[in-house]
Amino acid sequence: MLLIDLARTSAAVTASSARLAKTAHLAELLGRVEPEEAEIAIAYLSGELPQRNVGVGWTSLQDPPEPRLAATATLRGVHDLLDRIKALAGPGSQAARRALVSELFGALTRQEQVFLSRLLRGELRQGALEGVMIEAVAKAAGVPAAEVRRALTLRGWLPAVGAAALGGGVEALRAFHLEVGHPVSPMLAQSAASITAAFDKLGGPVAVEWKLDGVRVQAHRSGDRVTVFTRALEDITTQVPELVEAMSTLPSRDLVLDGEVIALRADGRPEPFQVTSGRVSSRTDVPRAREKTPLSVFFFDALRVDGADLLDLPGEARHAALAAAVPPELVTPRLVTGDVADGEAFFKDVIRSGHEGVVVKSLLTPYAAGRRGAGWIKVKPRHTLDLVVLAAEWGSGRREGRLSNLHLGARDPLTGGFVMLGKTFKGLTDELLAWQTERFLGIAEGPTDGWTVTVRPETVVEIAFDGVQQSSRYPGGMALRFARVIRYRTDKTADQADTVDMVRSLML
DNA sequence: TTCCGACAGTGGGGTCGCAAT
DNA sequence: ATTGCGACCCCACTATCGGAA
Numbered sequence: 001m002l003l004i005d006l007a008r009t010s011a012a013v014t015a016s017s018a019r020l021a022k023t024a025h026l027a028e029l030l031g032r033v034e035p036e037e038a039e040i041a042i043a044y045l046s047g048e049l050p051q052r053n054v055g056v057g058w059t060s061l062q063d064p065p066e067p068r069l070a071a072t073a074t075l076r077g078v079h080d081l082l083d084r085i086k087a088l089a090g091p092g093s094q095a096a097r098r099a100l101v102s103e104l105f106g107a108l109t110r111q112e113q114v115f116l117s118r119l120l121r122g123e124l125r126q127g128a129l130e131g132v133m134i135e136a137v138a139k140a141a142g143v144p145a146a147e148v149r150r151a152l153t154l155r156g157w158l159p160a161v162g163a164a165a166l167g168g169g170v171e172a173l174r175a176f177h178l179e180v181g182h183p184v185s186p187m188l189a190q191s192a193a194s195i196t197a198a199f200d201k202l203g204g205p206v207a208v209e210w211k212l213d214g215v216r217v218q219a220h221r222s223g224d225r226v227t228v229f230t231r232a233l234e235d236i237t238t239q240v241p242e243l244v245e246a247m248s249t250l251p252s253r254d255l256v257l258d259g260e261v262i263a264l265r266a267d268g269r270p271e272p273f274q275v276t277s278g279r280v281s282s283r284t285d286v287p288r289a290r291e292k293t294p295l296s297v298f299f300f301d302a303l304r305v306d307g308a309d310l311l312d313l314p315g316e317a318r319h320a321a322l323a324a325a326v327p328p329e330l331v332t333p334r335l336v337t338g339d340v341a342d343g344e345a346f347f348k349d350v351i352r353s354g355h356e357g358v359v360v361k362s363l364l365t366p367y368a369a370g371r372r373g374a375g376w377i378k379v380k381p382r383h384t385l386d387l388v389v390l391a392a393e394w395g396s397g398r399r400e401g402r403l404s405n406l407h408l409g410a411r412d413p414l415t416g417g418f419v420m421l422g423k424t425f426k427g428l429t430d431e432l433l434a435w436q437t438e439r440f441l442g443i444a445e446g447p448t449d450g451w452t453v454t455v456r457p458e459t460v461v462e463i464a465f466d467g468v469q470q471s472s473r474y475p476g477g478m479a480l481r482f483a484r485v486i487r488y489r490t491d492k493t494a495d496q497a498d499t500v501d502m503v504r505s506l507m508l
Numbered sequence: 509t510t511c512c513g514a515c516a517g518t519g520g521g522g523t524c525g526c527a528a529t
Numbered sequence: 530a531t532t533g534c535g536a537c538c539c540c541a542c543t544a545t546c547g548g549a550a
Contacts, residue, residue, distance in 0.1 A: 019515085019546055057535050094527060094534090123517090127545090131515050190513095191541080215538060232537070274522055277538050281524045374513080397517065398544085405519070425519050426542050466540085469521070479521060484541055511550070520540080529532075 001037050003078055003108065004071035005029065006044055007115035013045075014126040019135075022128045026136035030166060037075045038163040046133035046158060047124040050079065054086040054120070056101055061117045065106040073107055078116070125397060130158055141165040143173060151176040153311070153369040156185045156233050178309045180222040180256060183229040185369030187258075187301070189359055189376035195343045198360035198377040205338035206360050207315070208346050209300055211378055212332070213356035214262030214276045217297065221247045221255040239280055241287075242295045252306050252325050259299035259332065269354040272469060273481075300332040300359075303367060315375060316363040336363070351381055356466075382464050383506060385410070385498045386489055388418050389459040392440045393452050395425070395433070403437040403453060404428070408463060408483065410476070410500045418457050419476040419500045426484035427464075436488075460489040460497050468507040476500055478507050 009029040013022045026045055033041045043050050085100045105113055118124050128136075134152065138145040143165055151161045151173040164172040178184060192198040199206060216231040217240065226247045228237045237244060240261055247255065263271040263279055270276075275293060282289040302322035303311055310318045316336075323331060335346045347358050357380035365375030387408040395404030405425040409418030428436070439459065446454035464486050471479035480503075 017545080053536060055535065059534065089526085091527075125517075127516065129516065213539080230538075234537070273539060278523050281522095281538070283525075395518075397519095399518070423520065424541090426540095428518095429543065464541090471521075473521075481521070482540055483520070509550100511548105513546105513548090515545085517544090518542090521538105523538080524536090526534090527532105528534100529530100 001033050001041065001075050002071055003073045003075060003112045003116070006041060006075070007109075007111045010045065010115055010124070010126050011111070013128050017127070019128070019132060022126075022132050023135045023139060026128065026133060027139040030136060030140035030162070033166075035163070035167055038166050039159040040075045040079050042133060042137065042162040043159040044075075044119055045128075045136075047119065047122065047129045048159065049082065049119070050159060051082055051086050054082050055088070055097060056085060056120050058121050060098065060101055061105075061120060064113050064117065065102055067108060067110040067113050068106070069109065071109045071112060073112060078104065123397075133158060133162065137162040137165050141169055143170045147173045149369070153185045153367075154178055156183050156369075178256065178304055178311065180220050180254060180304065181225065181227050183218055183220075183233040184256070184303060184311075185233075186216060186218060186231050187367050187369060187376065189378045190374050191378045191380070192360070193379075193382075195347050195358075195360070195379055196340050198379050199340050199343060201374065201377055202360060202362045205336060205363060206343070207319070207334050207336050207363060208343045209332050209334040209359045209361060210298070210350050210355055211357040211359050211380070212260045212262045212298060213270055213273045214260045215280045217243060217259055217261050218303075219243055219247050219255070219257045219259065219297075219299075221250070221253060223253050224248070236280060239283055239286060240295060240297075241290060243297045246297055246330060250325060254304065254307050255325065256302070256304040257299045257322065257326070258301035258303060259297055261295045261297050263293045264296050270356075274469060297330060298332040299326055299330055300334075301367065302326075311367040313366065314364045315361055315366075318367065347379065356380055380466060383467070384462055384464050384486060385503065386460050386492060386496070387421065387463050388457045388494045388497045389440070389455060389461055390418055390420055390457055391452050391454045392436065393423075399425075399433065401437075402433040403440050404433065406436075406461065406485070407452075408461070408480070409457065410503050411494070411497045412500050418494075418497075420474050421468075421476060421503060422471075422474065422479045422483050424463065424480075424483040424485060426482075428485055432485070432488075458494050460492040460494060462486040462489055468503055470507070476503070478503060 009025055012025045081104050088097050134148050138148050147170055152158055154176045155161050218229045220227045226244045228240050263276040279293040302318050305321045305325045360377045362375040389406050390409045391407040392403040393405040395402045405423050407423055409420045412419050440455045443456045444453050445456045463483050465480040466482040468478050469481050
């Protein structure tokens with residue numbers, strides 16, 4: 001199959017807004033792809049690469065060579081060239097990579113260049129990724145979508161699952177099983193604003209668990225072999241020896257557990273996320289990193305214990321298996337209750353002990369990848385500040401032509417100026433985007449680089465955020481974590497905005 | 509007919525490793 | 530030694546479609 005076939009299908013998918021029509025376009029293409037190229041086609045049309053990454057990003061794709069007029073590139077040919085690009089390493093590799101990227105793009109038509117460039121940047125923008133592709137695979141293979149989803153949970157990689165479905169139908173999908181050493185798609189949580197809201201969504205007794213601000217881990221053990229994966233299913237086994245040792249000392253030799261690793265201080269309180277993240281990312285001198293920043297692990301779910309697959313069991317049954325397989329100090333603290341007041345009290349305790357929040361879990365739902373089922377709901381406290389907009393950046397995609405990303409500043413009583421604390425584009429409705437575009441163009445003042453519009457600092461906006469973190473990027477040495485817009489405070493002037501001292505007191 | 513679950517899109521800050529400067 | 534890039538960790542929120550109620 002030719003790359004142009006995919007580029008054309010992608011264009012058709014982009015052009016139709018209805019998801020059923022997108023599905024139909026994708027399924028039509030899957031109906032005529034050769035089995036050997038099915039995996040590549042499914043990956044590309046759901047915004048993925050079979051290589052996962054190839055070391056080519058936004059900057060490397062700035063100046064593509066002149067396009068060809070005739071489309072001749074095959075899927076296999078493009079795939080193989082990307083393999084070669086990924087394999088490059090060592091001195092001179094960046095020049096070699098540039099040369100190969102140039103060779104690759106020089107053999108493509110304009111339409112193919114656009115498609116591949118978007119794919120490599122991770123911005124397909126066709127309104128269809130994995131979720132729509134699941135439906136398309138089901139349609140093309142003539143199998144129920146639920147079978148595809150089930151296999152995807154177990155295999156964690158849709159291109160492989162899709163190719164199997166196209167080749168062997170339901171039978172091939174049913175052949176996917178939990179395999180120790182091969183990661184499963186992790187179950188994710190929705191969020192709620194309060195404990196009450198979370199209880200209301202689930203109904204009946206629930207489990208309320210600590211939510212630790214660390215890194216999600218899925219730990220596998222088969223005999224003496226332990227493997228650890230992140231939420232995105234990256235293998236980080238060599239970076240977390242503490243977890244490998246913990247798994248190795250457990251009595252069960254056949255295990256798949258779900259949990260979180262986190263760096264704790266000597267007094268048991270959590271280090272900032274930055275510390276845990278840095279530790280988990282360290283690969284060059286793990287023993288030294290470990291000595292300086294030891295990791296603790298807390299498990300909260302069991303997917304397999306002693307040869308028994310538990311994914312389809314209710315949450316409580318899985319937790320019982322976990323509690324039987326793991327010593328209590330390795331189990332995430334939790335409370336099972338039907339009483340909202342008990343849940344609230346537990347939540348307050350967790351926050352007091354310095355942790356991020358809680359996850360409220362149904363006792364009944366099976367382990368399912370993605371957000372389906374809504375069996376897990378996270379609740380975190382929320383801070384707010386009234387800050388001043390210092391500048392705004394032009395948006396892209398569906399926000400093209402609108403001022404979108406806001407630069408936020410706190411008042412500095414000493415200088416009478418403002419100290420930038422970060423940016424946000426979140427929480428804005430279409431109506432608000434239109435309003436702020438007009439407003440900020442009206443008060444634009446100072447340097448403008450075609451990307452950022454500096455404005456007179458006189459617009460106050462209420463911002464919600466999760467916390468204040470240390471920053472080397474901003475002049476105040478701090479930045480807001482997960483900042484989002486609540487509303488504009490048109491009733492306030494800039495001299496009524498919150499101060500840097502208030503922000504500093506939150507960092508502690 | 510209305511409601512709501514699932515998705516895709518739009519980007520945020522921080523860290524590490526690597527190659528180039 | 531420093532800088533730039535890519536990849537990945539954490540992520541919130543709105544608009545939209547289409548099936549569920």
